[in-house]
Amino acid sequence: MDTGNLIRKHALKNAVEHDGKASPGSIVGRVIGEAPELKAKVSELMPEINNIVRQVNSLSLEEQKKELLAIDSGALKKEKKKKEMPELRNAVMGKVVTRMPPEPSKYLHIGHALSFLINYLYAKKYEGKCILRFDDTNPEKGSQEYVDSGLDDINNYLEIKPDRILFASDDVGKMIEKANELVEKGKAYVCACPKENMSDLREKGKACECREKSVESSLSEWKGMQDGMFEEGERTLRLKIDMESRNYVMRDPVIFRIVKKTHFRQKDKYKAWPMYDFESALEDSWCGITHILRSNEFGRMREELQDYIKDLFGLPKQTVIQYGRFNIRGASTQGREIRERIEKGELLGWDDPRLVTLKALKRRGIFKETFFEMVKHVGLSKTPTNIDWFVVQRFNRKLADKKVRRLIGVAEPVRVRIAGAPERAVSLKFHPDQDFGSREIKTGEGFILDKKDYDKMEEGKLYRLMDCLNFRKEKGKLVFDSVEHERFKQGGESIMHWLPDDGKQTVKVKMMMPDASLVEMIAEKAVGLVKAGEVVQFERFGFVRKDSGNSFWYSHK
Structure with missing residues (x-):
């Protein structure tokens, strides 16, 4: 050679x-x-x-x-070992039960998707079950809006099919009964300390006077909490554990508080509501969960508390496996912050292209399979995983390269004349490797080029219009040279995408860009064949998703 x-x-x-x-x-x-x-x-x-x-x-x-x-016919043949998720500890085929426990307090984002899929895919790996349980025991945060949005994301975007869908708030009555058992046994007491005083004493490892209340007194006040006799913050129900524990979480934690806000599902049925650790410990056991797979940001301290609660009632424990947290970079995932920006008009909505909510990612054309591949790649790694837009697009591009049609769109159109260019009917394939068919574009001397390509042209050099013809720039004019690609290979400068300067063969489209700006482009008429929701590639511009009509959303390069 x-x-x-x-x-x-x-x-x-x-x-x-x-x-x-x-x-x-x-x-x-x-x-x-x-x-x-x-x-x-x-x-x-x-x-x-x-x-x-x-x-x-x-x-x-x-x-x-x-x-x-x-x-080199073998240049692209690489022996790739299929990425598999590591084995689960204590997993028995057909017996594994995992859970996806979102709090319906915000729109789901990419971190939720990855966490859900870890639990879902492991359940399927062991031919088990995966339960979707909405942890909706905080009336101040939960809403039907978030439930509906979450179900849409899970069922219609990620296409996860839970074996059961449950709401923790449906079991609050049972949780109250369990709490009542603890009060009767002297293992829980009603505390009247203000929040600040309670925190200060817990920090110092000192008990308050409420800890010495009689069982009868606590039972009476506990009933008063349920009946609405006290205002929010006036009373809480606390476990009696160990105020000198080295684990701060175990220092008589609150397990019930008073919340009088109307619950979106239970309405005004309850005035006393369980705290997360009490609710989660009971629900995981009642649901028959065998494996809890969650981010290590949860910590082991709270795991000790939940195990303690399970022991109090003789409930089975689960195998808990923690993986490194997902650090989302370059976009906010804070529900309150996003909602405030939407209300101020700073964001278009929960599907604003600058967000990483599942609504936004779907509208930008991110395939559900991208999240599946990311999960298989990360597995149960203990180290944090940094996720930004470049990571998402890398996985998505691998999928898109093989499955989407190629079309032509020009962002900054410049109309030119290539003198001597013959009239031709150019057949362009919708994909170089897949059998997606082709379309025919008629050309003459008039073309539309992208300004970036046009501005780079130099006198005397050979250029090529992709799959069409070769031309030169001579004395400031563009002149036809040849048709053959081989001719260009012998010393050509660059290849550029193009459109015919013919209004009958082109259409105007609007492109929503990642910064939420709208750009008007000119595209070939074949964009009319693209269905709403379909992802295509505009050659040398990027992957885009058709929103509706002639409106598209930019995905990535």
Whole structure:
């Protein structure tokens, strides 16, 4: 293989490995590794390497792959071991039961999706069951709006099919009965301390006077809490454990408080509501959960408390496995902050393209399979996983490359005339590798190019309109050169996407960009074949999702 072809082979390989962009520095070592005798001529090779890299980078990723396979048929054949989720501790085939326990207090985001899928996929791996349980025992935060949104995300976007759907608030009556048992046995007491005083004493490890109340007195006040005799904050029900425990959580924690706000589901049925640890400990046992898979931000301190509560009632414990938390970067996931910004008009809604809510990700064209692949990749790693838009798009692009149609859209249109260009009927495939069919575009001398491409043209150099023709810039004018791609390979500068300058073959489309700005583009008429909700690729622009009519949302490069 001569030097030029050797450089081109490695330039193509490097480009394919890095989303279509080869790096001259990375290629030098590969070339010398295969042809050591060239080491003494590195300085002479660099101009040729730079020129070939420039040519290769002007090709589309599909064109690079096609040419690379022509040179080396085995270049893209990599033996990839299928990524599997690690085995679960104490898992028995057919017996595993996991849970997805969202609090219906906000719209679900990408972190929720990954957590749900970890639990769901493990249940399926062991032919078990996965329960969706809304932990809705905080009337101040829960709402039917969040329940409906969550069910839509889980069922219709992620397409998770829970084996059961439950609401923890439906069991508050049973929880009150269990709390009553504790008061009767002297294992819980009603506390009248203000929140600040209670926190201060717990911090110091000192008990308050309420701890010495008689069982009868606590039972009476406990009934008063349920009947609405006290105002919010005037009384709480606390477990009597150990005020000197090294684990702060175990220092007589509150297990019931008074909340008089109307609950979206139970209405005004209850005035005393369970705290999360009491509710969760009981529900996990009542639901028959065998494995609790959750982020390690939950901590082991609260796990001790929940185990203690289960022991009080002789309830079974679960295998608890904690994985590294998901750190969402570059976007807020705080429900209150997002809602305030929506109300102020700073965000378009819960599906604003700047957010990572599942509503926003779906509208931007992120496939549900992307989350499945991310979960398989992360597994149960103990280390935190940083998630930003680049991570999401990397996984999504791998899926999109194989399954979506290619179309042409121009963001900054410049109308040009290529003198001498013949009238042709150009057949363009909707996908270079998949059998998605093709469409025909008629061309003459008039074309629409992107301003970025137009501004880079230099006098005397050869350029190519993708899958169409080659042309030169001569004395400030564009002049037809040839049709053959081989001619361009011999010294062409770059390849650009294009449209015919023909209103009958093009349409205007509006593109919602990641910063929520609207951009008007010109696209080929074939966009009319795209269905609402379908993701396509606008060549050399990016992947986009059709929203409605001629409106699209930008996904990513």
